[in-house]
Amino acid sequence: MPKLIGAALLALALAAASPTSATATASTSADTSTTAAFTTATQSDQVPGRYIVTLKDAATQADATATVHAAVTQASSMGARVRHVYRHALHGYAASMSASAAAAIAGDPLVQSVQPERRVRALAQTVPTGVDRVEADLSPTAAIDGKDTRVNVDVAVIDTGVDANHPDLNVYKAGAKNCWIPQLPVLDMHGHGTHVAGIVGALDNNAGVVGVAPGARIWPVQVLNPLGMGTDADVICGIDYVTQHADQIDVVNMSLGGGGSDDGQCGTVNNDAMHKAICASVAAGVTYVVAAANDHADAKNTTPAAYDEVITVSALADFDGKSGGLGKASCRTDRDDTFADFSNYGADIDLIAPGVCIRSTFRNGGYAVLSGTSMAAPHVAGGAALYKATHPGASPTAVKAALVAAGGTDWLWPSEDGDGTKEPLLRLRGF
Structure with missing residues (x-):
């Protein structure tokens, strides 16, 4: 058989x-008003119920740190489960929350944007x-x-x-x-x-x-x-x-x-x-x-x-x-x-x-x-x-x-080979 x-x-x-590496593309809308840009999760690559919150730039690092801490505390009080806190490349956090909570957070004047978390692949x-x-x-x-x-x-x-x-x-x-x-x-x-x-x-x-x-x-x-x-x-x-x-x-x-x-x-x-x-x-x-x-x-x-x-x-x-x-x-x-x-x-x-x-x-x-x-x-x-x-x-x-x-012969032999012939090793550089 x-x-x-x-x-x-x-x-x-x-x-x-x-x-070994991953890339993603996402647009972040610049906003100078008191209402943050808020995008609903409708595309197939977006993860339902998970959002990235970006805060507006602060005058100093100390102010940024304080703002991030306050924003995370606020989100937690609204039932959000904070997964990541960002303090260096940007200021903000990622959290699991309801769409209504995300919309409410987007209304905070210190928030730059709220965007759905997106899937990425290698x-x-x-x-x-x-x-x-x-x-x-x-x-x-x-x-x-x-x-x-x-x-x-x-x-x-x-x-x-x-x-x-x-x-x-x-x-x-x-x-x-x-x-x-x-x-x-x-x-x-x-x-x-x-x-x-x-x-x-x-x-x-x-x-x-x-x-x-x-x-x-x-x-x-x-x-x-x-x-x-x-x-x-x-x-x-x-x-x-x-x-x-x-x-x-x-x-x-x-x-x-x-x-x-x-x-x-x-x-x-x-x-x-x-x-x-x-x-x-x-x-x-x-x-x-x-x-x-x-x-x-x-x-x-x-x-x-x-x-x-x-x-x-x-x-x-x-x-x-x-x-x-x-x-x-x-x-x-x-x-x-x-x-x-x-x-x-x-x-x-x-x-x-x-x-x-x-x-x-x-x-x-x-x-x-x-x-x-x-x-x-x-x-x-x-x-x-x-x-x-x-x-x-x-x-x-x-x-x-x-x-x-x-075929080449650049492999070690006889080792486990059970016969007296060294088979040619597949070699394709010239093909």
Whole structure:
């Protein structure tokens, strides 16, 4: 039974977005009369029942201090709950109160203005360590600069679904397909698919995180249930849907897997229907990127990782986005810049990419930190998208060859790697 790659690792900390800076715009009306400017809370970004009171300038700091104290005392006597007192950048306070109390306070001749408290959000965007490590931030096609330039490529995420309303993703809603329960719309109730989608293409919009191929159009193809489980029949449904739209979809990410092997004949010898389906889809021009799986075993016994027609990706433990092995471990105890201790290995591995403690988008508009070859594969899918953006006619074989040829060897080895081959590390500065 196919399952998402990394199901055993989802107990890792799910980190919500940590604001690094926030901005807000609000107008403060100048008023020289004895009645303060008073604005009612009617806009959606305003917090009901909470106000900011600004006092008029006093002649001296001592007078200002006394005025602030008196104003706070007055507000409290009217039932207001004062939350902040301002004494330096301006003079005044913030408080929870009724609209009638706010209107009454606005009538005080010492009050400059009473305005509703407004919601603000973080506008600073973080570049995840994985994006940094594979040098996507140096890619001229990715053009990561916070200006929301979008990579004109379509990527299908065959997974648990994708949060179609996540503000940091460019989800092609018309391209959504639910193979788990066809009667229902796609809805990611797990989070795995949304996390994968963000690694591929989170928007370069100066908020949240940024993906390897920012703004790539994401086609959500749901084949796994809310527990991250599914069947090969559902997966084949997803592959079939992608193949139907092979004239539009350029790249597919499959961070899932089950048992099986490659018969070398596209499933015609061992009757592997999923292998046959992928071969047909690749023949139609779609590039498939898949996760190696997390059993710390040879990937030859896991499908689709074992298939020769796909790009199979193992996981690198990287904590600082740099080579050298100097990063401090965060959510796991792996050694920095080495083969992840859970990752599969073997002759079927084509590339290695960051897959430990990766921050990306998550369900319900959030963000999370997850680990697994599930996280490594979408870095490569994003890289394939960058290549297709500048080589739209490239075949899956050509895409794979270009990514492998550009790969680097600047990671520490052998460490946890279970074979005698040092896989090329995804490197995208030239894409």
